[in-house]
Amino acid sequence: MTTTPFILQRLQRRALLAAATAAAALALAGCATPGTMPSLAEAPPIVFVHGNGDTAALWQTTVWRFESNGWPRERLHAIDVPYPLSRDDDTKPQPGRTSAAEHMAYLKAEVDKVLKATGAKQVVLVGNSRGGNAIRNYIYNGGGSATVSHAILGGTPNHGVWAIPGFREGNEFSGTGPFLTALNAPKNAAGDEVSGPVKWMTVRSDNNDKFAQPDGLWIGQKGKPTYVTAAGPELKGALNVVIPRIDHRETSYSPAAFEVTYRFITGKAPRSTAIVAEKSVVLNGKITGLGVDPADPKTGNFSNNLPLAGATLEVYATHPATGARVGNALLRKTVGADGQWGPLTTQPGVPHEFVITAPGYATTHIYRSGFPRSSNLIHLRAERMADADKGAESVVTLTRPRGYLDPARDAMLLDGARPAGVPEGAGVATAKAKPTGGVRPITAEFNGEKVTGQTWPAAEGRVVMLEISQ
Incomplete structure (x- = not known):
């Protein structure tokens, strides 16, 4: 072999x-x-x-x-x-x-x-x-x-x-x-x-x-x-x-x-660096948005951690192989002034789709692999669609918040191919694809972790995030 x-x-x-x-x-x-x-x-x-x-x-x-x-x-x-x-x-x-x-x-x-x-x-x-x-x-x-x-x-x-x-x-x-x-x-x-x-x-x-x-x-x-x-x-x-x-x-x-x-x-070693799963998982966090840089109002990507009051969140369990929704929404909520979207009780290992809608933002579909433990740090950010992406059939981003992407070091695929435009040297944390073929499964893989979502139409003002947890 x-x-x-x-x-x-x-x-x-x-x-x-x-x-x-x-x-x-x-x-x-x-x-x-x-x-x-x-x-x-x-x-x-x-x-x-x-x-x-x-x-x-x-x-x-x-x-x-x-x-x-x-x-x-x-x-x-x-x-x-x-x-x-x-x-x-x-x-x-x-x-x-x-x-x-x-x-x-x-x-x-x-x-x-x-x-x-x-x-x-x-x-x-x-x-x-x-x-x-x-x-x-x-x-x-x-x-x-x-x-x-x-x-x-x-x-x-x-x-x-x-x-x-x-x-x-x-x-x-x-x-x-x-x-x-x-x-x-x-x-x-x-x-x-x-x-x-x-x-x-x-x-x-x-x-x-x-x-x-x-x-x-x-x-x-x-x-x-x-x-x-x-x-x-x-x-x-x-x-x-x-x-x-x-x-x-x-x-x-x-x-x-x-x-x-x-x-x-x-003064002692941990028993393990692995994460031990819980029998039941309770998730919560905050929905945030993006500020506007006064020096360049068109950019719309000024990071802040302010709650996005009035945003609506829907959460679905998804099929690990197709990214399709399994059953009805597990949660549907319009957040208040604190931005808190939970709590949501779910099962460990079940992948999820988080869908954020808010005025001035793209409908943001965030796909995550299963959560092994409870957390109140599941913060979710609504995204805006870049002008250059508005003519695409679909816009999908592989994102790795806790590290960077390095083709010389990491094994990674986006929609079955090496992500385009990712330089060597661990300098960027995201990679974007514009897939065609209608609504269909799309998978991101990174050093053994796999996240599968769906390619939602960009013409409807939708963007897709495939988030790597490691």
Whole structure:
């Protein structure tokens, strides 16, 4: 039997992840053996902080892995920043965006809520990308040194996405700008960039993080040096863990990142990085939309996490092989001011179709594979149809919120073919197809996960999202 390139890629991917977990475990050598549930003393409240332009929903699988290892659900809290994008210049107000100070103030308020609700004295903070900036700012400038026991930063550009003197130094991500320069100031005679009593860990890729690259490709400066290396997310004085081939988001949301995070907090290995299914699943979340960039009102893709009041949601169970609806709607609801669309009780492993309708948006069909556990982080975003897509028969997007797509690393198919327009290097998280042939099944595959939906007509103002959970 001939081994196909995709099967080879998948085997190589699994080998890399196994090696990554083993390598990361060595960095935490000396920890206890796995197999026991964490005690309450070992299971402090954890506050998860998402990255620039992202949402709390990205922590869904990480939360499930903690729960599957005995962490109490009520001690796992993912914040959802209303305006998650940073300002172009941190010193200048910009509609729909937060300054570093505003971001830190929001985190501080959320930590205070968690401490009050749990009665705990301290929390663990786990952040991805820009979320790590807010964590560092809170610990050093917002009183967090007293309320935080551990800080874990995944893919945080601690030394900038660029470090070019005179280039956009007012931006939060400038390594030579005042924000990061102040955070990175030596904390002791050894020149450490972190200090106690907080315990610090960074997690980074060896060379596959799009925001820790020596070339400016991913910031629109192809061929120009950034003066940042793959080691940019490291902090002197912290435990700095390197996991091969993971991408920017996988520094926080991957099984390997969970494994090292769990070890760092508890001093022991998790029983497993697998997600344990529950007998019955209760789902909930928030419906959000897209803001409008005042500088370019036609774009209509300005990320925010504000509830989309008045949106209507229908949820259907679907056939795993065809994407066709099975039975009547499981839920039909028009959301209120809080945007909450649930709760919905369903069975583990059953795939679902979520259909959002709202004025000013395309009818958005989101297909998901089965949910193994309950979650209140099933946040759903209504989409707008791009002008360039309005003449298509159907518009279908493969989307991977918790990581990127890399043809050199990942085995993936969209409608039976390699997704078009996806560059090597783990730099994009979506791939679009415009299938023909009327309403029919369409499948996205990514490293063993398969999501099947239907090709709804674009002429009716409909778009289709096939969402990968891993």
